[in-house]
Amino acid sequence: xxxxxxxxxxxxxxxxxxxxxxxxxxxxxxxxxxxxxxxxxxxxxxxxxxxxxxxxxxxxxxxxxxxxxxxxxxxxxxxxxxxxxxxxxxxxxxxxxxxxxxxxxxxxxxxxxxxxxxxxxxxxxxxxxxxxxxxxxxxxxxxxxxxxxxxxxxxxxxxxxxxxxxxxxxxxxxxxxxxxxxxxxxxxxxxxxxxxxxxxxxxxxxxxxxxxxxxxxxxxxxxxxxxxxxxxxxxxxxxxxxxxxxxxxxxxxxxxxxxxxxxxxxxxxxxxxxxxxxxxxxxxxxxxxxxxxxxxxxxxxxxxxxxxxxxx
Amino acid sequence: xxxxxxxxxxxxxxxxxxxxxxxxxxxxxxxxxxxxxxxxxxxxxxxxxxxxxxxxxxxxxxxxxxxxxxxxxxxxxxxxxxxxxxxxxxxxxxxxxxxxxxxxxxxxxxxxxxxxxxxxxxxxxxxxxxxxxxxxxxxxxxxxxxxxxxxxxxxxxxxxxxxxxxxxxxxxxxxxxxxxxxxxxxxxxxxxxxxxxxxxxxxxxxxxxxxxxxxxxxxxxxxxxxxxxxxxxxxxxxxxxxxxx
Ligand SMILES: Nc1ncnc2c1ncn2[C@@H]1O[C@H](COP(=O)(O)OP(=O)(O)OP(=O)(O)O)[C@@H](O)[C@H]1O
Ligand SMILES: [Mg+2]
Numbered sequence: 001x002x003x004x005x006x007x008x009x010x011x012x013x014x015x016x017x018x019x020x021x022x023x024x025x026x027x028x029x030x031x032x033x034x035x036x037x038x039x040x041x042x043x044x045x046x047x048x049x050x051x052x053x054x055x056x057x058x059x060x061x062x063x064x065x066x067x068x069x070x071x072x073x074x075x076x077x078x079x080x081x082x083x084x085x086x087x088x089x090x091x092x093x094x095x096x097x098x099x100x101x102x103x104x105x106x107x108x109x110x111x112x113x114x115x116x117x118x119x120x121x122x123x124x125x126x127x128x129x130x131x132x133x134x135x136x137x138x139x140x141x142x143x144x145x146x147x148x149x150x151x152x153x154x155x156x157x158x159x160x161x162x163x164x165x166x167x168x169x170x171x172x173x174x175x176x177x178x179x180x181x182x183x184x185x186x187x188x189x190x191x192x193x194x195x196x197x198x199x200x201x202x203x204x205x206x207x208x209x210x211x212x213x214x215x216x217x218x219x220x221x222x223x224x225x226x227x228x229x230x231x232x233x234x235x236x237x238x239x240x241x242x243x244x245x246x247x248x249x250x251x252x253x254x255x256x257x258x259x260x261x262x263x264x265x266x267x268x269x270x271x272x273x274x275x276x277x278x279x280x281x282x283x284x285x286x287x288x289x290x291x292x293x294x295x296x297x298x299x300x301x302x303x304x305x306x307x308x309x310x311x312x
Numbered sequence: 313x314x315x316x317x318x319x320x321x322x323x324x325x326x327x328x329x330x331x332x333x334x335x336x337x338x339x340x341x342x343x344x345x346x347x348x349x350x351x352x353x354x355x356x357x358x359x360x361x362x363x364x365x366x367x368x369x370x371x372x373x374x375x376x377x378x379x380x381x382x383x384x385x386x387x388x389x390x391x392x393x394x395x396x397x398x399x400x401x402x403x404x405x406x407x408x409x410x411x412x413x414x415x416x417x418x419x420x421x422x423x424x425x426x427x428x429x430x431x432x433x434x435x436x437x438x439x440x441x442x443x444x445x446x447x448x449x450x451x452x453x454x455x456x457x458x459x460x461x462x463x464x465x466x467x468x469x470x471x472x473x474x475x476x477x478x479x480x481x482x483x484x485x486x487x488x489x490x491x492x493x494x495x496x497x498x499x500x501x502x503x504x505x506x507x508x509x510x511x512x513x514x515x516x517x518x519x520x521x522x523x524x525x526x527x528x529x530x531x532x533x534x535x536x537x538x539x540x541x542x543x544x545x546x547x548x549x550x551x552x553x554x555x556x557x
Contacts, residue, residue, distance in 0.1 A: 048463060050459060050462055050463055071465045071466065071467050072465065073465070074462070075464070075465030079463035079464070081456055081459055081460045081463055082456070083456050084456070084460075085454075085456035085457050085459055085460030086460070087460070087461070088479065089478050098464045098466075099464050099465060102464065102465055102466065145460075148460075148464075
């Protein structure tokens with residue numbers, strides 16, 4: 001659990017973070033969104049003390065984050081910096097191994113971890129491990145940056161626009177990998193992004209920032225249904241709202257009794273993707289199948305349209 | 313296939329070695345420069361030995377200058393040392409602007425004739441390029457890289473040795489290279505206060521009106537400077553290597 005308690009940060013006369021109080025529940029993903037310069041990076045960098053707040057306290061699992069030396073704190077917190085920040089004179093493998101080596105892991109364990117992460121991020125270890133960062137594409141560099149943040153299996157992960165440079169296919173894959181990692185290790189993640197699609201896909205809770213203030217901190221559905229200010233509404237994208245609402249729910253939750261013709265939709269698919277398949281197939285309804293193939297029922301256009309409407 | 317430049321360097325090195333081993337071969341070339349019955353090849357000492365002494369003086373002075381300049385640059389780029397930056401800059405600048413001849417003149421009464429005043433003059437003269445380059449190298453590191461190092465939980469010391477110095481090394485080496493080349497030439501004036509350098513050859517030539525001596529001393533220094541410059545540059549490139557730092 002991470003508690004921001006009345007956090008304020010001044011640079012000279014300008015207040016870049018204003019009296020932020022919020023609590024990030026353990027094992028959840030909190031996504032921070034907001035305009036450029038709204039203080040997102042500054043806010044998350046106060047967690048691992050790369051920035052010291054002007055006033056206020058940040059507690060991690062109840063303890064003031066200033067109660068242990070900064071370098072020890074940082075080794076426990078994964079940090080994927082905005083714009084990767086890879087060490088140019090170290091190979092990909094050495095970059096990823098940074099924190100494990102600082103923590104004194106054995107050689108074999110470090111090597112295994114590096115290979116595991118490279119493979120996870122679709123970078124063939126035999127090809128990439130000994131490359132230098134400048135020999136990689138922007139998207140590859142960014143994935144190595146994220147791998148470096150994950151290497152020591154931290155309980156807490158700070159990610160500053162980690163997937164900005166990735167193409168849509170690899171980005172979707174990276175997001176799903178992150179969700180899988182998060183489930184597997186129970187990692188608590190705070191992630192900054194400009195991509196609202198990404199925010200709604202990943203977030204358990206979203207914090208919207210503007211001019212240093214957190215305007216709203218709520219779960220995605222709540223934020224869609226009751227945006228706190230016109231700014232939040234505009235940021236979410238008013239025209240996208242029905243689709244975002246469908247995007248945060250699974251097809252399995254929209255199952256109606258009855259049978260339908262056509263290729264079954266996996267229950268784990270988002271309702272938005274289910275709607276898309278319905279529209280594309282031209283059918284009014286499609287069957288829904290569980291992971292084991294058993295047909296659970298159907299989803300219908302009519303049903304989904306109702307679900308996409310503003311809840312009353 | 314080595315490049316033309318490499319072949320030329322190799323040729324220069326071979327000529328230099330030949331000159332040390334078989335000076336008589338070069339006598340016909342230098343003979344026209346001297347009056348009848350004056351020696352065309354330096355005969356008041358062993359040129360090879362003198363060259364080694366010259367190099368030793370330059371090496372010792374540059375090593376000391378590099379140690380001091382780099383340490384100073386590290387010190388003033390730490391948070392605690394930042395306030396000393398302007399002071400150290402002016403001190404080092406004075407070292408560079410004060411003419412080496414004047415340093416010799418001042419140092420002789422204290423240290424006597426010989427190698428010491430020369431070492432001091434070269435040391436002071438060599439500080440600035442190394443210090444300025446080290447400063448540039450240490451203050452222009454990519455901010456995201458430095459932040460990533462902090463964010464990974466490296467201590468200040470680990471950041472210095474694992475990130476900052478390796479990244480700044482090529483720029484620091486450039487400073488050392490400049491300093492070496494300047495010192496190679498400047499060291500010759502050390503012979504005015506009886507330091508054993510190639511300046512001896514030049515001074516002997518001036519005193520006895522022997523142009524061949526002057527040319528020999530000057531050319532050996534020049535060839536050494538070019539060869540050492542290029543060798544150090546090669547080292548810098550090799551170090552930067554694939555990492556492209
Ligand atoms: N070290 C600093 N000194 C002075 N001002 C700073 C410093 N760091 C950030 N700022 C200012 O604080 C404000 C917030 O910066 P921050 O990097 O947190 O924004 P951001 O929300 O992450 O923006 P972006 O989406 O563009 O990354 C900006 O106006 C920035 O200029
Ligand atoms: Mg930012």
